[in-house]
Amino acid sequence: MKIDNLNSLVDSIKDEVIFWRRQLHQNPELSYHEEETSEFIFHLLQSFGYFEVTRPTKTSVMARLIGKQPGKVIAIRADIDALPIQEESLVDYASQNPGVMHACGHDTHTAMLLGVAKLFSSLYFQLKGELRLIFQHAEEKFPPGGAEELVQAGVMEGVDAVIGGHIWAALESGKVGLAYGPMMASPDSFYLTIKGKGGHGAMPHQTIDAITIGAEVVVNLQHIVSRNIDPLDPVVISVGRFVGGTQNNIIPGTVQIDGTIRTLNPKLRQEVPLLIERVVKGITSAHGADYDLNFILGYRQVINDDRIVQVLEETVREVMGDEGIAFVRPSMGAEDFSAYLQKAPGAFFFLGGGNKEKGCVYPHHHPCFSIDEDAMQKGINIFMHTALKLLAE
Ligand SMILES: [Zn+2]
Numbered sequence: 171m172k173i174d175n176l177n178s179l180v181d182s183i184k185d186e187v188i189f190w191r192r193q194l195h196q197n198p199e200l201s202y203h204e205e206e207t208s209e210f211i212f213h214l215l216q217s218f219g220y221f222e223v224t225r226p227t228k229t230s231v232m233a234r235l236i237g238k239q240p241g242k243v244i245a246i247r248a249d250i251d252a253l254p255i256q257e258e259s260l261v262d263y264a265s266q267n268p269g270v271m272h273a274c275g276h277d278t279h280t281a282m283l284l285g286v287a288k289l290f291s292s293l294y295f296q297l298k299g300e301l302r303l304i305f306q307h308a309e310e311k312f313p314p315g316g317a318e319e320l321v322q323a324g325v326m327e328g329v330d331a332v333i334g335g336h337i338w339a340a341l342e343s344g345k346v347g348l349a350y351g352p353m354m355a356s357p358d359s360f361y362l363t364i365k366g367k368g369g370h371g372a373m374p375h376q377t378i379d380a381i382t383i384g385a386e387v388v389v390n391l392q393h394i395v396s397r398n399i400d401p402l403d404p405v406v407i408s409v410g411r412f413v414g415g416t417q418n419n420i421i422p423g424t425v426q427i428d429g430t431i432r433t434l435n436p437k438l439r440q441e442v443p444l445l446i447e448r449v450v451k452g453i454t455s456a457h458g459a460d461y462d463l464n465f466i467l468g469y470r471q472v473i474n475d476d477r478i479v480q481v482l483e484e485t486v487r488e489v490m491g492d493e494g495i496a497f498v499r500p501s502m503g504a505e506d507f508s509a510y511l512q513k514a515p516g517a518f519f520f521l522g523g524g525n526k527e528k529g530c531v532y533p534h535h536h537p538c539f540s541i542d543e544d545a546m547q548k549g550i551n552i553f554m555h556t557a558l559k560l561l562a563e
């Protein structure tokens with residue numbers, strides 16, 4: 171399929187995409203409750219014509235544009251959910267849903283993918299293969315997260331390649347962030363109970379002090395990162411919760427210590443829990459205490475396929491020039507886009523959305539979060555060109 175004036179096609183829907191984005195922004199819905207959002211997407215997609223539009227789960231939407239000639243199946247994913255945050259940004263299209271806000275930019279993802287849908291529907295008669303658009307619910311809510319559910323529901327059946335992107339406030343608008351290989355971490359959790367023996371604060375010898383033992387565990391967990399792991403392999407272990415005791419003169423018999431483990435390497439993901447248990451076991455047994463330790467595995471790592479990143483890189487250079495490329499370091503944040511990568515090779519990219527002059531300076535999940543809407547046109551361009559290239563392979 172050869173498309174000459176794709177850029178002018180993308181220009182032609184710019185205002186409409188901004189309109190959709192603002193509609194979505196004003197009406198944000200929480201993960202698993204994207205009822206109106208998914209209705210809006212569903213009806214809009216139907217109005218474009220040619221798409222086979224379905225609801226793989228209650229609040230998600232899938233749209234298939236199946237060309238008359240056989241070819242590759244290329245999927246693009248956008249997430250559609252918002253966050254439990256009261257918006258404090260000063261935009262005149264701020265959230266009208268109290269306590270809920272599109273503070274991660276998923277409204278822009280949805281609007282961009284709707285733009286891609288509209289343009290592709292106008293190219294239907296030239297289409298070889300299938301373009302599959304996945305409007306995913308509940309990216310922000312683990313477990314299990316929307317992606318895993320959609321994969322279970324079969325949205326990736328027959329897909330040859332999958333692409334996705336995230337608007338990125340830390341990256342200047344006009345740039346696209348790419349990474350070959352690992353791009354985002356797996357966010358696994360641990361829940362530890364130290365079991366000692368409580369007693370009087372004045373008679374510690376009669377107790378097994380869960381607080382001092384717990385404190386030693388916390389300090390020693392950092393030795394895993396600094397002494398057991400190759401310094402060139404990124405690993406994070408953070409304790410986010412340490413709870414124990416009731417009063418200053420009572421030594422508690424138990425404390426609860428919960429934390430997060432971030433790794434970019436699947437092998438280390440297996441190893442770190444064993445190292446954590448070794449530390450916990452050693453320290454508790456040294457002091458005559460016991461423990462319960464549980465791990466909950468989060469999303470998998472996002473590991474990009476080199477060949478597809480290469481197609482993205484070529485596309486960005488063509489569409490935005492060499493200055494559009496920003497090779498980014500992986501993020502220790504997480505994304506359930508990784509679920510799709512279990513089924514087909516793919517790549518995820520960051521679309522720069524930061525802009526100091528427009529006041530788009532706040533991080534994701536901040537009550538004042540906002541993005542440069544001009545970035546959306548670039549995003550649509552990247553999705554369109556990349557999908558067309560992958561379909562033509
Ligand atoms: Zn988020």
Ligand SMILES: [Zn+2]
Pocket residue numbers: 274275276309336
């Ligand atoms: Zn997000």
